[in-house]
Amino acid sequence: MGREKSRRLSGCRDFRQRLVLATLTSTPITIKDIRAGEGGLRPHEMSLLRLLDKVSDQHVIDVNDTGTKVGYRPGVVVGGKGLEHDCGVHRGIGYFIEPLLVLGLFARSPLSIRLKGITNDTKDPSVDAFRMVTLHMLKHFGVPLDGLELKIESRGSPPRGGGEVLLRVPNINNTLKAVNWIDEGMxxxxxxxxxxxxxxxxxxxxxxxxxxxxxxxxxxxxxxxxxxxxxxxxxxxxxxxxxxxxxxxxxxxxxxxxxxxxxxxxxxxxxxxxxxxxxxxxxxxxxxxxxxxxGGVVDSIHQGLLFMLCALCPPDVSKVRVGQLTPRAIESLRNIKEFLDVKFIIKPDPNSNTVTLKCVGAGVKNLARKIS
Amino acid sequence: WKKSLLARTLARRSASLMQLVYGQASAELDNDSGEEDSSDEEIFVPKGQKKQVKNELPSFDDIDAEDYSKFLKVELRDWSNEDLIKSIRDRFVTGDWSKASVRGR
CATH class of the missing domain: 3.30.360.20 (RNA 3'-terminal phosphate cyclase, insert domain)
Structure with missing residues (x-):
């Protein structure tokens, strides 16, 4: 990767999404000014970096002394079996599953990881939501269903956690599949x-x-x-x-x-x-x-993830319908444009008060996968 | 003439939505390469747009915003209200199917 390709970002917002997009596009990033004067990275963000460290190889993660600056040069996502990660008690397990799902799809070998911590809390989607909704959402993008699993072994609530889940994510062969997903049904x-x-x-x-x-x-x-x-x-x-x-x-x-x-x-x-x-x-x-x-084919929690998956698709037209865009979804659209250079065409539909989004995917391939 | 009016309004609305999402993104990109301050970009927002931004994006220019994917609505409406029930009745299979198919178009 050339030096000129690297991105300089500031602030800790969309920390997860930026790391994921940087990894998938092999773009080195530097994030500065993270909570300047307020102690820099929080424990859950450090924990996320450690998790990233666990599932990938040949990468460089560099955090300065005060935790206000992070340098990340992505390597290869290897995945692997029998991994374990303690998510801590600052954020729910949902915070960690979301980026892991996307990274797992583009890993070298199927990912199987045991996550410990808070299974249900007020800030992050619960593990039940992931099990019942998010995993099925991936199906629309051509992800094989066998090997995609989230097993809830024990539960933990804040403040002390103690829950445990087992997440298994398969790899995709080459690319995802573009979707035309606008019929929300009844x-x-x-x-x-x-x-x-x-x-x-x-x-x-x-x-x-x-x-x-x-x-x-x-x-x-x-x-x-x-x-x-x-x-x-x-x-x-x-x-x-x-x-x-x-x-x-x-x-x-x-x-x-x-x-x-x-x-x-x-x-x-x-x-x-x-x-x-x-x-x-x-x-x-x-x-x-x-x-x-x-309205829309997904709820407000999943909008960001939906757009990200659409943008990662091969260069076909994807079309999805969602309800009112959430602030986070708008942030996702911006991050996607910055990293993948995919711009969505956003059309409001006055008939049903929903929004249709169309894009041509960036064609991100799973280059890490072993060819056997 | 009504149709053309509708089409025009629609075009304008979609343009403004695109602008809402990507308009300031370009400013952000400049910001990343140079050291210029993004705050003066934030000040000059078209009148109508600013109001929308305020309504929808409470933490719009906060670079250290917390990373939540759950979007918490401030107020929840009272769903035992008959009018509200009627408004989404056709989104359920127990409602009117023909109305629902119109919606999908």
Whole structure:
């Protein structure tokens, strides 16, 4: 890689996405001014860099003393079996799965990694959402389904975590497949998982009844599985719900109630009042209905990932429909343009209040894969 | 004439959406190569656009924004309200199928 190709970025926003895009395009990056005066990189970002270090080879990661500057020269993503990573208790496991999924697809050998930490929290998509929605989303892009798996072995809520999941990601042969995915269909059923750790198992059914009360106004086919774990280091409960449409689109929402995580704990020493299971059930149902009302083939959580996958496709036209663009999705579009030079054509659809996006993929190939 | 009007409005709206997403991206690119300050680019935003930006992007120019993929809506509407229920009734298989197929077009 020539020196002139390297990118200089500033600030820690979209840290994950920038690292992923840099890796896939083999572009060296330097990120400076990361939280200048506020201690630079946070523990979860350091943990992400260590994770990146684990799954790749021939790369250089360089962090300065104060943690305000990161230099990264990507190598090859090797993947591999039997890996293990402690995600810490600052962010949920969801924070780490998202970049891993994309990197895993472009790795040399199938990735199988055990992630430990917080499985469900308020900031990151829950592991249930990944299992029920994100993995199925990859299917549309021609990713083989066998070997794509997320097994939840134990759960952990903030602040102390203690959850464990096993993520397996297969490699793609050469490139992804371009999609034409604009038919959102109609919602035919609602599924979900309600979980609790270290609290009374009754709470789970209280969540379920509250959520179903709201859903049953629309559709009778509602089923929420319950998952109660007696163990776990911290008390917490939560629910993830998914609406399946007639065209196979999955729209999800999730929420968790627990004590705040370590970062926020120091600010207020008092333990705050927690939301009741009934309120939580209703809240999550409203969130899902809100997502359905927005329209689009994916929910707002997955917009960024969807655009990224579209942009990585071979040079064919991909067309997708989403609801209102989230700030993060807009950031993703900008990052994609910067790294992959793929510009989407964005058209609002006044008929349904959705947005259609079209792009010609950059044709990123899996060059790491062994040819055997 | 109504059709042409609609088409024109549509064209304008899509242009503004593209601008919203990519307009400032070019400013960012300049910023990466040189040392110029991006803050003066942020000041001069077309009037209508600025309002939209404010509504949708609370942490727009924060380079240290936290990396969340979950997008939390500030307020949730009360979905037991009959009018709201009616507004998305046709997004479910229990609703009107012909209306839903119109929407897909």
């Amino acid at each position: 919602v035919k059923r609602i599924r979900g998982v309600a979980f609790s750790t270290n609290v009374s198992p009754q709470i789970v059914s209280r969540i379920f009844y509250a959520a179903r009360g709201l859903f049953n106004k629309f559709i009778p086919d509602v089923h929420i599985f319950t998952d109660h774990r007696a163990g776990g280091l911290s008390a917490g409960y939560g629910v993830s719900v998914v609406a399946e449409t007639t065209t196979g689109c999955l729209i999800s929402a999730d929420a968790t109630v627990s004590y705040p995580n370590v970062d926020e704990m120091s600010e207020e020493s008092e333990k705050p009042e927690l939301m009741s299971p009934e309120d939580l059930g209703e809240q999550v149902a409203s969130m899902l209905l809100e997502e359905v009302a927005q």
